[in-house]
Amino acid sequence: MSGILVIIEQREGRIARISWEAVAAGQRLAAQLNLPISAVILGSDTESLAAEIATRPVAKVLRVEHALLAQYTPDGFTLSLQQLIENESPTQVVLPHTYQVRDYAPALAARLGQVLISDVVDISASNDSSPVFTRQLMQGRLNGSYRHTGDGPCFVSVQAGAFRVEDSPATAPAATSTFTPTLDAAQIRTTPGQPFRGSSQTVDLGSAQLIVSVGRGIKEADNLPLVQELATALGAELAASRPICDNGWLPMERQVGSSGQTVAPKLYLAVGISGAIQHLVGMKGSQCIVAINKDPDAPIFEVADYGIVGDLFEVVPALTEAIKAARA
Amino acid sequence: MKIIVAIKQVPDRDAQVRIDSSAKWIEESDLQFALNESDAYALEEALQLKEKHGGEVIVLSAGPERIGQTIREALAKGADRAINIACDDLATRDALSVARLLAAAVKEENPDLVLTGLQSEDLGLGQTGVILAELLGLPHATLILHVEKTDTGLTVKRELEEGWFQQIDMPTPSVLTIQSGGNKLRYATLMGIKRAKTKEVRQLNSTDLSADAAPVVVLERLSLPQKQKSTQILSGTAKEAAAALVEKLKFEVRVL
Numbered sequence: 367m368s369g370i371l372v373i374i375e376q377r378e379g380r381i382a383r384i385s386w387e388a389v390a391a392g393q394r395l396a397a398q399l400n401l402p403i404s405a406v407i408l409g410s411d412t413e414s415l416a417a418e419i420a421t422r423p424v425a426k427v428l429r430v431e432h433a434l435l436a437q438y439t440p441d442g443f444t445l446s447l448q449q450l451i452e453n454e455s456p457t458q459v460v461l462p463h464t465y466q467v468r469d470y471a472p473a474l475a476a477r478l479g480q481v482l483i484s485d486v487v488d489i490s491a492s493n494d495s496s497p498v499f500t501r502q503l504m505q506g507r508l509n510g511s512y513r514h515t516g517d518g519p520c521f522v523s524v525q526a527g528a529f530r531v532e533d534s535p536a537t538a539p540a541a542t543s544t545f546t547p548t549l550d551a552a553q554i555r556t557t558p559g560q561p562f563r564g565s566s567q568t569v570d571l572g573s574a575q576l577i578v579s580v581g582r583g584i585k586e587a588d589n590l591p592l593v594q595e596l597a598t599a600l601g602a603e604l605a606a607s608r609p610i611c612d613n614g615w616l617p618m619e620r621q622v623g624s625s626g627q628t629v630a631p632k633l634y635l636a637v638g639i640s641g642a643i644q645h646l647v648g649m650k651g652s653q654c655i656v657a658i659n660k661d662p663d664a665p666i667f668e669v670a671d672y673g674i675v676g677d678l679f680e681v682v683p684a685l686t687e688a689i690k691a692a693r694a
Numbered sequence: 695m696k697i698i699v700a701i702k703q704v705p706d707r708d709a710q711v712r713i714d715s716s717a718k719w720i721e722e723s724d725l726q727f728a729l730n731e732s733d734a735y736a737l738e739e740a741l742q743l744k745e746k747h748g749g750e751v752i753v754l755s756a757g758p759e760r761i762g763q764t765i766r767e768a769l770a771k772g773a774d775r776a777i778n779i780a781c782d783d784l785a786t787r788d789a790l791s792v793a794r795l796l797a798a799a800v801k802e803e804n805p806d807l808v809l810t811g812l813q814s815e816d817l818g819l820g821q822t823g824v825i826l827a828e829l830l831g832l833p834h835a836t837l838i839l840h841v842e843k844t845d846t847g848l849t850v851k852r853e854l855e856e857g858w859f860q861q862i863d864m865p866t867p868s869v870l871t872i873q874s875g876g877n878k879l880r881y882a883t884l885m886g887i888k889r890a891k892t893k894e895v896r897q898l899n900s901t902d903l904s905a906d907a908a909p910v911v912v913l914e915r916l917s918l919p920q921k922q923k924s925t926q927i928l929s930g931t932a933k934e935a936a937a938a939l940v941e942k943l944k945f946e947v948r949v950l
Contacts, residue, residue: 440824440833440834440835441833464855465836465837465853465854465855468812468820468821468824468836468837469824469835469836469837470824472789472820472821472824472825472828473824473825473827473828473834475790476790476793476824476825476828476829477828479790479910480790480910480911481788481789481790481821481909481910481911482789482821483911484819484820484821485818485819485820498914501818502818502919503816503817503818503916504705504711504720504815504816505707505815505818506919507711507919508711508713508720508916508917508918508919509916509917509918509919510913510915510916510917511913511914511915511916511917512911512912512913512914513911513912513914514910514911515908515909515910515911515912516908516909516910516911518910555833555864555865555868556833556835556862556863556864557862557863557864558860558861558862559860559861559862559863560860561854561858561859561860562858562859562860563857563858563859564857564858564859575949576949582707600949600950608874608875609731609874611875612874612875613875613878614878618857618875619857624855625853625855625857625873626856626857627856627857628856632947632949633943633947633949640707643818650922653947654947654949655923656939656943657925661708661710663710665919667921667925668919668921668922668923668925669922669923670923670925671923671925671926672925672926672927672928672939672942673925673926673927673928674927674928674935674936674939675927675929676932676935677932680932681932681935681936683932684932684933684935684936685936685939685940687936688933688936688937688939688940689940689943689950691940692940692944692950693950
């Protein structure tokens, strides 16, 4: 057969939104290529998850079941999906661009002589109707149009938030079948431990209404009070982009982005943050985004409602004073 | 431990990138280049492992002539020697093709550990290390913040999403992709810079590594992203812009 496989990801028995977005990307391809979609779920106990997936707009649900898939390992997933793909011969394999997918999908594609087109934000049709995939380069400053030219399946992972999940009318549940991969414990070379929380979480940025967030533009830890004063004047929580926390200038729990917290406050004021993809996915759902940055081409301005192009060391103190005056 | 660190030279973070006349790549002529950030953390991890357990750190990089500068900087920070794969068409190769080049060079060295950054700041594919492991037939782990040597191999700390972590036990030889932030980066010392000049840099040529195959994925065109929102730019002096923003926060966003 030929068709589109969408790999659904579960975490602790739950399916996150990004997997349904991958289904939406699959639907886009299905419409362009006139092919059916099969959704794939891997694990050791996938019956109820498969039933949930079957209510979504897919033609078929494939349960890849094995005791050795109870916990994610790159070897277990790569071997199982390799066997499934050889069995199903799909033309496209769509995955959510998660940390887990980043861990195994490049190896899976390479094993089949393919290259994953990773972190895709858009899919369009070219003149000859073959799909063109858009992904971001240069930290989000440029877009690149990619095309799969090899023989064999085309592997694509889609960025969180890039494809809209449509409410689909209720239909009869999709047919479900089970695929049992041939796996041996000796083939799984890494032993994963249980996930744990990094540090005690004392800040809940997720529920903050106002956030002032600081990035690399602040230059030195000694300059942080400047931004802290702005946050205090505004009554906002202070947050940061990854490099600030990497440097140990603020604790990791104040980090916004794919590796930190996802926030959607009423106001997100980004100070000296260029807006790398990993940061934008954590805050672009904010109701109002304000950016202060010296570079007018910084990607943060692509998502900002209001922007001030200028030196933060002049703008931030002026803004703090103006807010204090307005509050007085 | 014999450790190979695969590093990449990328356009400097603050560089103004422009699309070149072919619309397939960026104008490189007046760009500044630097070591990819997560690769710097991979190098740091390797140097710290060597300081604790002894051994050798070899940096490996592929690219045009300009990468010599970045390789020298890595040697100045403390790497023992380097392998430089001369390759003028890095940007048009797909991730599998780049990994094949690196794998060919790694195989000759038989290292205990291969480290690389989790993704490059220019292409951002985040795949080279994982494909490298696949081509070498080695186990791997990604997004690693900390590496500890054990009697049987390694225990590594892997970053998961949303503030979660996980420990993974794995054998060596293996491949790890390193996330930024696990260590504090060192600077090159004057002595290090001086010593780097005498360290061995082995020159290889991409055409000699017989790693070429037709690309299966092609970057056809670069374009400027379309704005997702229409941004209202508040101009004027710092004071004027601040006053304009306060007005917006008060009357439109209604948070003041």
